[in-house]
Amino acid sequence: MLIADDHAFVSWGLAKALAASDEVEVVGTVTNGINAIVEIRKAKPDCAILDYNMPGANGLEVFLEAKRWSPGTRFVLLTGTASPATIRTLVEAGIHGVCLKDDTESEVVEVVRQVCSGRTVIGASAQRLLKAPSESVAVTDRELAVLQALARGHTNASAAESLGVSPKTVDSHRTSLMRKFAVNSTASLLLAAVRAGLLDPTSIR
Amino acid sequence: MLIADDHAFVSWGLAKALAASDEVEVVGTVTNGINAIVEIRKAKPDCAILDYNMPGANGLEVFLEAKRWSPGTRFVLLTGTASPATIRTLVEAGIHGVCLKDDTESEVVEVVRQVCSGRTVIGASAQRLLKAPSESVAVTDRELAVLQALARGHTNASAAESLGVSPKTVDSHRTSLMRKFAVNSTASLLLAAVRAGLLDPTSIR
DNA sequence: GCGGAATTCAGGTGATCGCCTGATACTTCC
DNA sequence: GGAAGTATCAGGCGATCACCTGAATTCCGC
Numbered sequence: 406m407l408i409a410d411d412h413a414f415v416s417w418g419l420a421k422a423l424a425a426s427d428e429v430e431v432v433g434t435v436t437n438g439i440n441a442i443v444e445i446r447k448a449k450p451d452c453a454i455l456d457y458n459m460p461g462a463n464g465l466e467v468f469l470e471a472k473r474w475s476p477g478t479r480f481v482l483l484t485g486t487a488s489p490a491t492i493r494t495l496v497e498a499g500i501h502g503v504c505l506k507d508d509t510e511s512e513v514v515e516v517v518r519q520v521c522s523g524r525t526v527i528g529a530s531a532q533r534l535l536k537a538p539s540e541s542v543a544v545t546d547r548e549l550a551v552l553q554a555l556a557r558g559h560t561n562a563s564a565a566e567s568l569g570v571s572p573k574t575v576d577s578h579r580t581s582l583m584r585k586f587a588v589n590s591t592a593s594l595l596l597a598a599v600r601a602g603l604l605d606p607t608s609i610r
Numbered sequence: 611m612l613i614a615d616d617h618a619f620v621s622w623g624l625a626k627a628l629a630a631s632d633e634v635e636v637v638g639t640v641t642n643g644i645n646a647i648v649e650i651r652k653a654k655p656d657c658a659i660l661d662y663n664m665p666g667a668n669g670l671e672v673f674l675e676a677k678r679w680s681p682g683t684r685f686v687l688l689t690g691t692a693s694p695a696t697i698r699t700l701v702e703a704g705i706h707g708v709c710l711k712d713d714t715e716s717e718v719v720e721v722v723r724q725v726c727s728g729r730t731v732i733g734a735s736a737q738r739l740l741k742a743p744s745e746s747v748a749v750t751d752r753e754l755a756v757l758q759a760l761a762r763g764h765t766n767a768s769a770a771e772s773l774g775v776s777p778k779t780v781d782s783h784r785t786s787l788m789r790k791f792a793v794n795s796t797a798s799l800l801l802a803a804v805r806a807g808l809l810d811p812t813s814i815r
Numbered sequence: 816g817c818g819g820a821a822t823t824c825a826g827g828t829g830a831t832c833g834c835c836t837g838a839t840a841c842t843t844c845c
Numbered sequence: 846g847g848a849a850g851t852a853t854c855a856g857g858c859g860a861t862c863a864c865c866t867g868a869a870t871t872c873c874g875c
Contacts, residue, residue, distance in 0.1 A: 412690055412710075412712045413713060413715070414620075414623065414688075414713060414715055415623065415711055417623065417714065417715040418619065418623025418624075418626065419623075421626055422622070436712070458691075485690060506619045506620055507618050507641070508618060508619060509618045509619065509622065510618070510619055510623070545820090545822085546821090548821095556797075556798075560795065560860090561861075562861085570823070570824085572824095573823085576824095576862085576863085577823075577824080578822085580863070580864065580865095583863080583864095588763060589863075590763065590765065590797075590863085591795070591862075592763075592797040592799070592800050593761075593763040594797070596761055596811050599804060599811040600811050606801050606804040606805050606811070750850090750852085752853095753851095765832090766831075766832075767830095767831085775852090775853070775854085776854055776855085777854095778853085778856090779852070779853055779854060782852080782854080784832090784833090785833070785834065785835095786851095788834095794833075796832075796833090
């Protein structure tokens with residue numbers, strides 16, 4: 406068992422919680438995404454618990470990279486806050502377990518145990534998030550690409566160039582995004598997208 | 611001792627950590643800001659540990675409101691991520707202790723104990739944050755006001771109206787903000803401000 | 816097959832932005 | 846008492862945005 410979480414306090418709690426059940430042995434803790442990849446590649450643990458928000462690389466990136474080096478490792482993502490879209494992405498990417506930090510300690514331990522024994526489990530609160538009447542806005546692939554280009558500081562024209570389409574196409578997507586989010590400027594569009602969990606302001610550029 | 615944190619898992623870890631030292635007794639845990647205020651008003655605990663990001667009311671709001679009802683309570687803010695500006699605001703508001711979740715468990719317990727015994731303590735990692743060579747951009751009061759107006763979806767003109775100044779004044783402030791943040795559009799300006807901790811995308815409007 | 820959604824692009828128009836120079840007035844600080 | 850910084854506003858100009866109608870293509874589901 407390897408624990409990757411940038412909050413030392415959370416790592417400690419997790420180790421404490423898992424130590425109570427004597428089935429697992431924590432072989433290490435790391436506090437950033439890059440070290441997590443390195444450590445998993447080296448130690449090839451049975452199981453790794455990943456935070457989503459970490460410096461260096463986020464939980465999804467760590468999972469995708471680390472499983473190539475250690476295919477036998479089973480992965481649980483433990484995150485504080487997540488949008489339904491993020492969780493869906495993780496599940497589609499083939500992660501073995503997901504739970505949120507607003508789950509109770511026993512729920513978290515149970516998810517980890519289930520995942521270690523070969524199952525794929527979505528924790529209670531994460532399931533609630535997925536089932537919740539989705540107030541999230543449905544955004545298509547191209548729209549998301551436009552959104553991210555604009556978030557990187559592109560104008561319509563330069564975004565068009567970087568996406569290899571006409572400026573008018575970018576204009577179309579942006580206009581439909583603004584209608585979906587009910588805003589009237591690119592500026593508020595980006596903020597709304599951040600609120601909706603479609604953009605992560607800390608990991609742009 | 612009352613614990614307010616929207617992540618049940620963190621509350622559990624905190625209770626566990628504090629239970630080891632037998633000086634404190636956890637009298638309750640709540641998972642949102644409103645309940646925290648209600649509970650502190652009712653129980654008047656010696657000490658309360660507040661998360662910053664909570665539904666209902668954030669740690670600062672809980673602190674300001676709760677101390678009016680329970681002036682004897684000592685408050686520790688325990689947060690995952692915070693900008694230097696946020697921490698400074700909290701300290702200026704008179705909070706008794708601040709620590710981050712990337713502090714170790716023993717550091718957190720130590721801060722809580724010190725605060726309970728009457729001192730005012732800033733945890734190690736929070737101090738590091740404050741001392742860090744401030745890459746943050748210095749923004750004046752008016753500039754911040756303009757920033758917030760724009761974040762609410764105002765155009766230059768409507769922002770000017772809501773601030774009671776000429777559109778040209780707003781234009782001036784926005785231009786100087788864009789120079790400070792080295793961006794070239796209002797859209798990226800807002801994202802940069804979010805990254806810098808000047809705007810909270812979840813609490814706009 | 817056919818409706819519908821997604822993606823692509825065009826033309827056009829008025830509003831707005833981004834940025835420039837320059838001015839006045841008020842603090843603050845040495 | 847000047848220097849520096851902030852806040853206020855003006856005029857102007859080209860680039861860009863916001864929004865409209867319209868249309869061709871592809872792909873998916875019923």
